[in-house]
Amino acid sequence: MSDSINDTSDELDDLVIEPCVEIHEFEEASPRASFNGLLQNAPRANTSVVNALSQQLIYQINLIVPNALVSFDDLDVKLGDAAYPFVPPAAKLGLQNAIKRRGVTLVVNSAYRTLAQQMLLYNAKKKGENPNPVAAPGKSNHQSGLALDIEDRQGWLPFLQGTGWEPLAGDPPHIDYRGQGARDLRKETILAFQKLWNKNHPNEKIGEDGRWGNDTESALNRSPATGFKIAPWDDKPRIVRLSKPLMEGADVRKLQEKLQAAGFTIGVADGVFGAETERAVKEFQQQKGLVVDGLAGAQTLELIA
Ligand SMILES: [Zn+2]
Known part of the structure; x- marks a missing residue:
């Protein structure tokens, strides 16, 4: 094959x-x-x-x-x-x-x-x-x-x-x-997990070898479905947008909370970037005279006071 x-x-x-x-x-x-x-x-x-x-x-x-x-x-x-x-x-x-x-x-x-x-x-x-x-x-x-x-x-x-x-x-x-x-x-698919796990578990590190083994399987089984606390984009914020599958994470929640606080309509700050969040981002961009593209990066976050 x-x-x-x-x-x-x-x-x-x-x-x-x-x-x-x-x-x-x-x-x-x-x-x-x-x-x-x-x-x-x-x-x-x-x-x-x-x-x-x-x-x-x-x-x-x-x-x-x-x-x-x-x-x-x-x-x-x-x-x-x-x-x-x-x-x-x-x-x-x-x-x-x-x-x-x-x-x-x-x-x-x-x-x-x-x-x-x-x-x-x-x-x-x-x-x-x-x-x-x-x-x-x-x-x-x-x-x-x-x-x-x-x-x-x-x-x-x-x-x-x-x-x-x-x-x-x-x-x-x-x-x-x-x-x-x-x-x-x-191999990188496995290695990526190993690195992410180790970043979040400095006292319980597993080998970063890109190989599937018992340690990696056990760690993956004990990983949270909603993602690790330390996300790989924490050092350099990712650009969030409406996409498929929907973007999800603490960064999205933070964006939603800021938009809510600034008076934009977001029903629940659930950490999932859906159509409502995009609409709020676009309204914000329009209000500020920015390019209305629905993309929210680090700068957008900073601008939402
Ligand atoms: Zn296939």
Whole structure:
């Protein structure tokens, strides 16, 4: 199967071929529910409950390998609820060209699957709740950052030709990016978690080796679904905006609270950047004579007194 994207990992001997269609149905089996516990206690098969932690993990990967993963949610795409639309810049360009040539919306059911999401699927498998083959966290091709599951793959193939995106035999919705700039991020996917864990647990550090092992599994199971207290963007605030999946974190909550205090309408400062928060940011920008783009970075935060 995906032999050409194995070259940066020596740990794929036990590669599990996951049936993407069934996995997708499983990972989105239930609607988003608030869950504030540890991963090991997460409700069955709802990978969106680890949204906040997942965002921290993706951000951390980009600290390890700058610009490794960029969002393609600004393209003409329709995304599944649990799909993180992150690929390398060159792979995004390939998608952009294919969409432009075909002139229709690309439906993406699954894309980058974070280590936390894979952990939930893996735990469900261990408990006998998931009938599908599930790779250990860090070993699924959906942790490479080069994998997508799309609808109507057959229809898309002619348009994807020459973009670096190629079908994976035997897995009907799955395509992998193998063009220029392709870099398998499975080790970095594990390493990002290890670094984040260590930053938050200076007295209980685990090895930062990018390898899946008992210490890493135990730590991940004891990680909070709502993300670590010290977020990877704490040193250099990230730009928050309306995106899919919705951005979530203490920084969003802080923004909401400031907007509320400044008199803008935000029902509940829940730490999730939804449409209401975007509207409030835009109103604020308009009021201040700023560019009205709904993006809130460090400067925006400072301006909201
Ligand atoms: Zn797939």
